[in-house]
Amino acid sequence: MQRKVLEARIYRAGYKGSFIIQNISLSIGAGEILLVTGRSGSGKSTLLKSIAGLIEIDGGFFDGVIAIKGQKISPNPLVLSKSIFYVPQEPWYGIVGYTVQTDYCHTLSVYGKHCKLELLEAYGLLSIANRVVYGISAGESQRLLWAEALETDTLVILFDEPYTYIDLEGRAVFKKYLEKALSTGRAVVVVDHMPENWEDYEPYMLVLDRGKPSYYGRFRSGVKALDIRSLRRERATSLDVLLEAENVWFSYHGHDPVLRGVDLSLRRREIIGIVGRNGTGKTTLLKVLAGVYNARRGRVRRRGSTVYVPENPLLYFSHPLPREEIFAAEKPSEKALRIVRAFDLEHLLDKPLAKLSSGERRRVALASALVRGYSIYLLDEPTGGLDRYTVESLVEAIAFIAETGSGVIVAHHDPRLTGLFDAEYKLEGGSLQCIY
Amino acid sequence: MHILGSLVYHVFRSLFVTGEKGIRLAHPFAKAFFIFSTLSLFSTGYYSSLAFLLVATMLLGAVSNGYRWLYSSSILALIPSAWYAITAYLLVLAGLPYSYGLLDIALIGLRTYTLSLLILLYASMVSPARLYNILLRIGAKRLSVAPILTWRIVPQGLVYVLESLAIGRVKGESASKRLAPAMASLLELGEYVRIASYYKIYGTPSNKIPVSTSMKYSVVLVAVSIASILLAYCIAT
Numbered sequence: 129m130q131r132k133v134l135e136a137r138i139y140r141a142g143y144k145g146s147f148i149i150q151n152i153s154l155s156i157g158a159g160e161i162l163l164v165t166g167r168s169g170s171g172k173s174t175l176l177k178s179i180a181g182l183i184e185i186d187g188g189f190f191d192g193v194i195a196i197k198g199q200k201i202s203p204n205p206l207v208l209s210k211s212i213f214y215v216p217q218e219p220w221y222g223i224v225g226y227t228v229q230t231d232y233c234h235t236l237s238v239y240g241k242h243c244k245l246e247l248l249e250a251y252g253l254l255s256i257a258n259r260v261v262y263g264i265s266a267g268e269s270q271r272l273l274w275a276e277a278l279e280t281d282t283l284v285i286l287f288d289e290p291y292t293y294i295d296l297e298g299r300a301v302f303k304k305y306l307e308k309a310l311s312t313g314r315a316v317v318v319v320d321h322m323p324e325n326w327e328d329y330e331p332y333m334l335v336l337d338r339g340k341p342s343y344y345g346r347f348r349s350g351v352k353a354l355d356i357r358s359l360r361r362e363r364a365t366s367l368d369v370l371l372e373a374e375n376v377w378f379s380y381h382g383h384d385p386v387l388r389g390v391d392l393s394l395r396r397r398e399i400i401g402i403v404g405r406n407g408t409g410k411t412t413l414l415k416v417l418a419g420v421y422n423a424r425r426g427r428v429r430r431r432g433s434t435v436y437v438p439e440n441p442l443l444y445f446s447h448p449l450p451r452e453e454i455f456a457a458e459k460p461s462e463k464a465l466r467i468v469r470a471f472d473l474e475h476l477l478d479k480p481l482a483k484l485s486s487g488e489r490r491r492v493a494l495a496s497a498l499v500r501g502y503s504i505y506l507l508d509e510p511t512g513g514l515d516r517y518t519v520e521s522l523v524e525a526i527a528f529i530a531e532t533g534s535g536v537i538v539a540h541h542d543p544r545l546t547g548l549f550d551a552e553y554k555l556e557g558g559s560l561q562c563i564y
Numbered sequence: 565m566h567i568l569g570s571l572v573y574h575v576f577r578s579l580f581v582t583g584e585k586g587i588r589l590a591h592p593f594a595k596a597f598f599i600f601s602t603l604s605l606f607s608t609g610y611y612s613s614l615a616f617l618l619v620a621t622m623l624l625g626a627v628s629n630g631y632r633w634l635y636s637s638s639i640l641a642l643i644p645s646a647w648y649a650i651t652a653y654l655l656v657l658a659g660l661p662y663s664y665g666l667l668d669i670a671l672i673g674l675r676t677y678t679l680s681l682l683i684l685l686y687a688s689m690v691s692p693a694r695l696y697n698i699l700l701r702i703g704a705k706r707l708s709v710a711p712i713l714t715w716r717i718v719p720q721g722l723v724y725v726l727e728s729l730a731i732g733r734v735k736g737e738s739a740s741k742r743l744a745p746a747m748a749s750l751l752e753l754g755e756y757v758r759i760a761s762y763y764k765i766y767g768t769p770s771n772k773i774p775v776s777t778s779m780k781y782s783v784v785l786v787a788v789s790i791a792s793i794l795l796a797y798c799i800a801t
Contacts, residue, residue, distance in 0.1 A: 177759075182759055182760075182762055185758070185759050185762050186759045205762045205763055205766075206762075206763055206766060206767060209762075209763035209767065214760070214763075216760040218756070218760075220720075221753075221756040221757050221759070221760035221761065222757075222760045222761055222764075223716065223757075223761065224709060224712065224713050224716055224757065224761045224764045224765055225712045225713075225716060226580075226583070226692055226712050226715035226716040226719070227583040227584050227693075229584065229693075229773070229774075230584070230692070230693050230696070230712045230773055231712075231716075231764075233771075233773040233774065234696070234709060234712060234764065234769055234773060235764055236771070237769035237770055237771040237772075237773070238763065238764055238767035238768065238769050238770075239767075240770050240771075241771070242771050243771065243773065243774060245774065258583045258584045258585055259583050260580070260581075260582070260583045260719070261716060261720075262580075262716075262719055262720045262723050263583075415727075415730075418731075418734050419730075419733070419734055420727060420730040420731060420734060421730075433736065434734055435734060435735060436731055436734050438727065438731065442749050442752055443724060443727050443728045443731055443749055444731055445745055445749075446732065446735070446737060446741070446742065446745050447745070448748070482752055482755075500735075
């Protein structure tokens with residue numbers, strides 16, 4: 129019988145006095161995928177950190193056994209990293225080099241391999257090899273980590289929410305890389321709150337619920353697809369223009385313009401979606417519309433208070449606790465409490481923001497923005513790391529704030545959101561094209 | 565923009581805005597020669613040498629790093645030069661035993677401004693990838709990640725601070741109230757990178773990072789260095 133590549137038995141792991149996962153056993157063979165799924169905050173990322181040996185580094189504890197090809201391995205991250213490559217949910221935290229090339233070459237160097245830059249071509253990264261990493265998009269950061277994961281030849285790759293920042297074309301490319309990894313006998317563990325993304329591979333599936341396994345076995349569907357249209361309520365958009373961008377141009381230092389003559393107007397009670405490939409400038413556009421960046425040319429007029437919720441929610445927060453962040457603007461009103469309940473945040477209100485999962489932080493940021501009641505909402509990838517239940521709540525909340533007279537622009541890659549918008553645009557080559 | 569945000573913005577653009585390109589790609593010997601010769605010329609203290617160094621620094625910086633680098637570096641260089649010039653003027657007013665005229669005070673300002681701009685140009689010439697390779701070559705393998713990590717974390721932290729301040733402004737919060745969360749986001753960045761990239765930071769690298777050398781910028785640096793040496797020689801004789 130073929131020996132499993134990765135076997136893990138976790139009795140208890142997590143953070144003392146806080147969240148723990150327990151009684152999880154899993155094994156995965158060469159060329160196989162294990163899909164770990166469950167609601168936002170169910171312990172998926174904690175599980176990956178435990179397998180990668182990073183949980184103790186993060187101030188947590190680990191009580192269990194990890195074995196690679198039948199051999200027990202010390203839960204030391206440096207020992208485990210010889211066999212396991214961990215790709216975090218927020219890809220920018222997985223990069224230590226200041227340019228794409230330095231990070232790629234350093235990573236290969238740590239694994240004892242020589243750096244062959246031409247291999248970056250296959251990942252669409254060669255043209256940006258000399259670019260500073262704080263100037264590349266989240267999707268490009270993610271592709272850099274895929275390149276490293278695949279070129280280092282580790283036996284196991286752990287992907288935490290690999291599709292969060294990836295456009296549809298990028299997902300197809302990712303599948304190509306994934307198949308390459310599987311065909312070379314590697315085992316892949318994927319965390320995703322959308323199991324349907326992996327149905328084609330018929331993977332093994334581990335479903336977590338509040339830190340415990342609720343299902344482990346062959347892939348089973350049974351997850352009802354999110355039907356945004358059913359959540360949508362009829363709403364007449366007003367003729368009042370809340371935000372107007374005229375011939376907006378923007379470029380980063382030393383680079384070609386990212387935005388080239390963008391025209392856009394957002395009306396009261398309107399919800400607009402913006403899609404586009406990774407690195408095309410969706411985030412930049414939102415920042416310019418919000419006034420975080422100034423347009424190099426052209427004009428942005430805002431008629432009303434504006435809020436921008438970035439894809440990295442940590443930058444949004446003003447307070448260390450969710451309770452302070454959400455209720456800072458006002459005493460807990462019925463509306464505020466309703467939003468807290470809708471986003472399932474009641475049990476998280478007094479947990480430090482730094483200790484929340486990525487999906488939980490995003491929910492807090494969105495709830496805080498909604499409670500404060502702005503006229504213009506600019507949301508960057510708001511559904512990243514959110515399960516279908518929270519996405520439903522988010523969609524209802526967005527519909528609610530539009531009904532109350534605000535306007536919303538959402539930059540996203542999430543196919544689940546199709547049907548939410550009154551108008552949707554594609555950002556391509558620096559200009560916006562109306563899809564509908 | 566709030567004064568703190570403005571300062572962070574100019575520090576970011578002066579030191580971290582470019583990747584591995586421009587003057588950073590010049591040969592290390594050309595860089596060393598340039599630093600030695602320009603400092604030698606600066607030490608003569610003559611108006612002509614200051615004028616030459618100022619023009620050469622501005623041109624080199626603008627061509628290599630762009631006019632935005634020049635703009636931000638010029639603003640940063642103004643801070644110490646204004647400080648020294650004003651301090652000297654106040655000392656004269658206070659009757660301390662210096663008999664500086666206005667021209668002397670202007671020279672103090674000009675010298676400080678030139679030196680500050682030169683230092684910013686030197687800083688933009690530092691290649692973390694080359695430092696990585698040097699540390700690897702001398703056997704300090706575990707430390708070799710330090711330069712590339714520093715050039716990755718510090719500017720990213722500055723970007724975080726800037727964005728956090730800007731988002732605070734959009735949210736209608738004062739910059740002073742926003743300072744603590746901006747700093748917290750910077751600390752959290754460091755902590756998250758340490759955890760997610762643990763094996764990259766604490767692992768032991770074994771191979772060098774390929775670095776290309778720009779003949780064009782090497783020649784330009786050597787040419788400016790020779791001109792500086794000649795000018796210093798002329799002044800001395």
